[in-house]
Amino acid sequence: MLFLVIGGAAFIWSFQNAEERIHIPVGSVHGVWIDDMFWLTMVVIGIVFVITQILLFYYSYRYQYKEEKRAYFFPHNNKLEIIWTMIPAVVMALLVFKGWKTWTKITDPAPKEAMVVEIVGKQFNWIARYPGTDNALGNVRTNLIDATNELGIDFSDQRSVDDILPSEIHIPKGRPILFKIRSRDVIHSFYLPHFRAQMHAVPGMPTKFWFVPTKTTADMATETGNPDFKYELVCNQICGANHFAMRAVVIVDEPEEFQKWMSTQKAFVADKPELLKNLKNPQGIVLDTKKEGTNKAAL
Amino acid sequence: MASTDISLHNNVPIAHDEHDHEHDHHDQPFIFKYIFSQDHKVIAKQFLISGIIWAFIGGALSSLFRLQLGWPNETMPFLEPILGKWIEGGKLNQEFYLALVTMHGTIMVFFVLTAGLSGTFSNFLIPLQIGARDMASGFLNMLSYWFFFLSSVIMFTSLFLETGPASAGWTIYPPLSALPQAIPGSGTGMTMWLVAMVFFIVSSLLGSINYISTIINLRTAGMSMTKLPLTIWAFFLTAVLGVLSFPVLFSAALLLVFDRSFGTSFYLSDIYVAGQALSNTGGSPILFQHLFWFLGHPEVYIVILPGFGIVSEVIATNARKPIFGYRAMIGSMLGISILSFVVWAHHMFVSGMNPFLGSVFMFLTLIIAVPSAVKVFNWLATLWRGNIIFTPAMLFSIGFVSLFISGGLTGIILGNSALDIQLHNTYFVVAHFHLVMGSSAFFGMFAGVYHWFPKMFGRMMDEKLGYIHFWLTFLGVYLVFLPMHYVGIAGFPRRYYSWTAFETFSQFADLNMFISAAAIIAWFAQFIFLFNFVYSIFRGRRADANPWRSNTLEWTTPIHPGHGNWPGAIPAVYRWPYDYSKPGAEEDYIPQNIPHSETKSSNLSSEKELE
Ligand code: HEM
Ligand SMILES: [Cu+2]
Ligand SMILES: [Cu+2]
Numbered sequence: 001m002l003f004l005v006i007g008g009a010a011f012i013w014s015f016q017n018a019e020e021r022i023h024i025p026v027g028s029v030h031g032v033w034i035d036d037m038f039w040l041t042m043v044v045i046g047i048v049f050v051i052t053q054i055l056l057f058y059y060s061y062r063y064q065y066k067e068e069k070r071a072y073f074f075p076h077n078n079k080l081e082i083i084w085t086m087i088p089a090v091v092m093a094l095l096v097f098k099g100w101k102t103w104t105k106i107t108d109p110a111p112k113e114a115m116v117v118e119i120v121g122k123q124f125n126w127i128a129r130y131p132g133t134d135n136a137l138g139n140v141r142t143n144l145i146d147a148t149n150e151l152g153i154d155f156s157d158q159r160s161v162d163d164i165l166p167s168e169i170h171i172p173k174g175r176p177i178l179f180k181i182r183s184r185d186v187i188h189s190f191y192l193p194h195f196r197a198q199m200h201a202v203p204g205m206p207t208k209f210w211f212v213p214t215k216t217t218a219d220m221a222t223e224t225g226n227p228d229f230k231y232e233l234v235c236n237q238i239c240g241a242n243h244f245a246m247r248a249v250v251i252v253d254e255p256e257e258f259q260k261w262m263s264t265q266k267a268f269v270a271d272k273p274e275l276l277k278n279l280k281n282p283q284g285i286v287l288d289t290k291k292e293g294t295n296k297a298a299l
Numbered sequence: 300m301a302s303t304d305i306s307l308h309n310n311v312p313i314a315h316d317e318h319d320h321e322h323d324h325h326d327q328p329f330i331f332k333y334i335f336s337q338d339h340k341v342i343a344k345q346f347l348i349s350g351i352i353w354a355f356i357g358g359a360l361s362s363l364f365r366l367q368l369g370w371p372n373e374t375m376p377f378l379e380p381i382l383g384k385w386i387e388g389g390k391l392n393q394e395f396y397l398a399l400v401t402m403h404g405t406i407m408v409f410f411v412l413t414a415g416l417s418g419t420f421s422n423f424l425i426p427l428q429i430g431a432r433d434m435a436s437g438f439l440n441m442l443s444y445w446f447f448f449l450s451s452v453i454m455f456t457s458l459f460l461e462t463g464p465a466s467a468g469w470t471i472y473p474p475l476s477a478l479p480q481a482i483p484g485s486g487t488g489m490t491m492w493l494v495a496m497v498f499f500i501v502s503s504l505l506g507s508i509n510y511i512s513t514i515i516n517l518r519t520a521g522m523s524m525t526k527l528p529l530t531i532w533a534f535f536l537t538a539v540l541g542v543l544s545f546p547v548l549f550s551a552a553l554l555l556v557f558d559r560s561f562g563t564s565f566y567l568s569d570i571y572v573a574g575q576a577l578s579n580t581g582g583s584p585i586l587f588q589h590l591f592w593f594l595g596h597p598e599v600y601i602v603i604l605p606g607f608g609i610v611s612e613v614i615a616t617n618a619r620k621p622i623f624g625y626r627a628m629i630g631s632m633l634g635i636s637i638l639s640f641v642v643w644a645h646h647m648f649v650s651g652m653n654p655f656l657g658s659v660f661m662f663l664t665l666i667i668a669v670p671s672a673v674k675v676f677n678w679l680a681t682l683w684r685g686n687i688i689f690t691p692a693m694l695f696s697i698g699f700v701s702l703f704i705s706g707g708l709t710g711i712i713l714g715n716s717a718l719d720i721q722l723h724n725t726y727f728v729v730a731h732f733h734l735v736m737g738s739s740a741f742f743g744m745f746a747g748v749y750h751w752f753p754k755m756f757g758r759m760m761d762e763k764l765g766y767i768h769f770w771l772t773f774l775g776v777y778l779v780f781l782p783m784h785y786v787g788i789a790g791f792p793r794r795y796y797s798w799t800a801f802e803t804f805s806q807f808a809d810l811n812m813f814i815s816a817a818a819i820i821a822w823f824a825q826f827i828f829l830f831n832f833v834y835s836i837f838r839g840r841r842a843d844a845n846p847w848r849s850n851t852l853e854w855t856t857p858i859h860p861g862h863g864n865w866p867g868a869i870p871a872v873y874r875w876p877y878d879y880s881k882p883g884a885e886e887d888y889i890p891q892n893i894p895h896s897e898t899k900s901s902n903l904s905s906e907k908e909l910e
Binding site for chain 2 (some may be wrong): 057
């Protein structure tokens with residue numbers, strides 16, 4: 001009983017103490033749905049938690065052994081069983097229904113106009129690739145990977161010629177972004193806690209996750225009062241010694257800023273003509289030099 | 300132990316004397332009596348003691364990695380004498396950190412909570428509670444322990460390898476577990492892990508088959524399936540789950556062995572690692588996850604079902620009250636067991652599997668909450684208007700219910716695939732399963748040990764120490780795992796050696812330190828139990844024949860039952876095991892072997908014809 005009171009108080013206190021911090025700000029459209037669903041479920045299970053724990057400790061306290069007393073012989077009651085089977089069943093049905101709605105909305109195919117970014121996990125960092133002007137990523141082949149061509153891009157595929165591999169990951173606010181996720185070696189997990197986004201990166205099986213960012217990095221800096229705020233990309237599947245350090249930063253820009261950044265990015269092959277020369281199958285490749293340097297992600 | 304005679308068979312009365320084992324006359328050489336024994340009670344103790352040893356090793360490993368997590372910037376040169384080269388410049392090696400996490404999980408899940416728990420209590424209680432002389436096959440039972448022992452030796456040896464033990468997490472997802480180039484622990488360490496697990500599975504299957512056939516065939520006269528104590532129902536379903544799911548882990552492991560050693564590509568495709576492209580194509584790492592979790596999810600119920608059974612029995616006995624809803628309890632265990640085979644992919648919501656499957660598995664997963672809730676309500680109803688005696692076993696049982704509620708409820712959050720996007724692989728998951736599986740199952744195990752210790756060793760454990768042990772452990776568990784939910788909600792990832800590089804997670808330094816301190820203190824509190832256990836075996840107060848005034852058959856055996864359990868004929872059974880505080884009865888309990896003709900005053904109207 002004592003435990004219940006003190007424990008309950010400690011629990012409430014610690015929760016309040018931590019609440020501020022555990023509620024990390026959300027930066028995507030569906031993230032808000034997930035948060036709502038989460039706190040709704042929390043309330044439901046919180047109620048059950050409080051009632052059952054109180055009964056458990058109260059009964060234990062109230063019905064302590066007394067020599068002269070007899071326990072009440074009460075072996076079963078079917079009505080009670082049915083009631084307390086039905087109630088959780090109904091509550092669960094409601095939660096499943098709402099969860100299912102949210103889940104399908106999140107995992108439905110990305111809208112056509114979504115901007116594509118490829119993100120590849122490897123021991124122990126992330127590589128991003130943008131499709132360039134044609135808005136199409138070129139083929140990749142594992143056996144083409146080497147120190148320069150880390151993704152094994154097949155440059156005999158016309159679509160790959162304008163692909164961009166920038167050193168930073170930028171995305172524009174307010175537009176659906178479709179991340180095409182791959183891994184080069186072991187399983188990693190592409191996890192963006194602020195966007196409530198997560199998907200494993202699996203070798204040999206491309207995966208994807210799309211969402212609409214709603215706040216730029218600068219917006220977040222204002223909201224959190226932290227001028228250095230960064231959206232962090234976290235690897236969330238054990239992948240080796242430096243798993244814990246497999247971090248990248250995602251920068252969300254206003255659309256105009258994003259355009260500006262994109263226009264400064266060069267196609268990956270622009271300064272590596274040898275990649276095109278060494279092609280095993282170089283027929284039909286014309287490097288369109290005009291476009292270099294003025295690449296725009298198709299809008 | 301009283302005199303035993305292994306050649307005696309069912310129905311042959313066994314001579315019994317009341318000597319103590321110190322001056323016992325040995326019919327058998329020591330080695331067959333205590334080491335290569337076929338007596339289910341001795342085998343149970345072997346499993347128990349092995350399990351306890353493993354639990355302390357597993358706990359020590361976790362204390363090491365909690366040190367690292369709590370104080371990531373400190374150097375820990377004092378660990379150098381223990382860990383040798385795994386401490387470099389006072390810092391724990393990163394790969395060794397992952398090895399610690401992996402081995403902690405493997406040891407706790409398989410060696411302690413599967414072998415240690417089922418191995419102890421299924422072995423000990425099945426023959427005693429159903430009224431059998433021994434297991435269906437004493438020989439297979441003995442083999443089961445020795446395969447487990449062999450497996451233990453291999454797993455333990457792997458801790459000392461030059462390249463370290465397996466380090467890909469206890470779920471050993473390939474390709475990480477398949478490629479030594481990706482992490483050194485996937486070399487010899489992983490090979491030994493796989494070999495050890497193969498022996499482990501053999502041991503588990505031998506045990507389970509034995510439990511099932513014993514329960515089906517060797518029940519004493521009158522012991523129908525609906526008069527079985529809930530413990531036996533729980534062990535029965537546990538064994539069925541084991542028989543159906545462990546072979547799948549076996550095949551998953553076998554295919555992994557092929558990929559590792561014989562160049563096949565079941566799980567591998569399009570990999571470039573350590574500066575080299577591998578030729579494997581066409582394999583799928585997801586296939587492994589499906590196979591693994593097809594065992595892995597039933598496995599968590601293999602771990603918790605014995606706890607359900609033990610706790611039901613202990614609560615009914617000590618509340619002096621029939622378990623509420625006996626049939627609903629069996630029904631809910633059956634429901635949970637069946638459902639546990641169709642929910643495995645809730646561990647894979649974000650693995651890249653088709654989102655439609657995610658919907659299906661969310662639905663099936665959340666159904667499991669219903670029978671789980673029914674169990675909790677029935678336990679609560681059993682306590683209601685009881686006459687509760689607080690033995691240490693009872694405290695641990697009540698603690699079990701509390702932890703099971705707390706951890707089960709967070710399952711409802713994780714089972715929702717939309718929410719799992721955010722929470723998968725965070726400390727929220729770690730908190731969830733440590734409460735519901737780790738801690739509850741341990742509490743079930745403690746309850747069992749405190750309750751059946753007198754039957755095992757003929758002596759009582761010290762109650763005072765038991766109370767201290769309970770309160771320290773109970774508080775410790777909540778102090779460790781409650782804050783883990785908080786950091787988990789904020790997205791804190793599991794299996795992280797250090798979190799200081801991330802701004803999002805650095806704010807939790809204080810909580811991490813707190814968790815670590817609580818975990819290490821809770822681990823030390825277990826030494827109280829160890830002391831109590833060892834001391835009481837030799838010096839404990841001598842037990843009465845039925846110290847808890849319990850109804851089940853094991854308490855009708857002599858204080859030191861010999862091999863064969865009952866010196867005379869096996870008692871027949873006339874009633875269910877929960878006739879506690881029956882109105883009109885003289886005592887507040889009526890053992891199962893008392894016929895209705897002797898209890899005319901308390902028989903219910905429906906029982907009149909049984910007189
Ligand atoms: C109400 C019932 C339960 C539900 C709905 C539930 C749901 C889940 C879900 C969805 C996960 C996966 C989380 C993730 O990896 O993202 C999970 C993990 C886990 N659950 Fe439960 N659970 C329940 C009860 C239990 C019970 C009774 C046990 C054990 C006795 C258990 C043991 C585990 C374990 C060990 C893991 C983590 C495995 C790992 O990744 O290492 N759960 N649970
Ligand atoms: Cu990683
Ligand atoms: Cu599961």
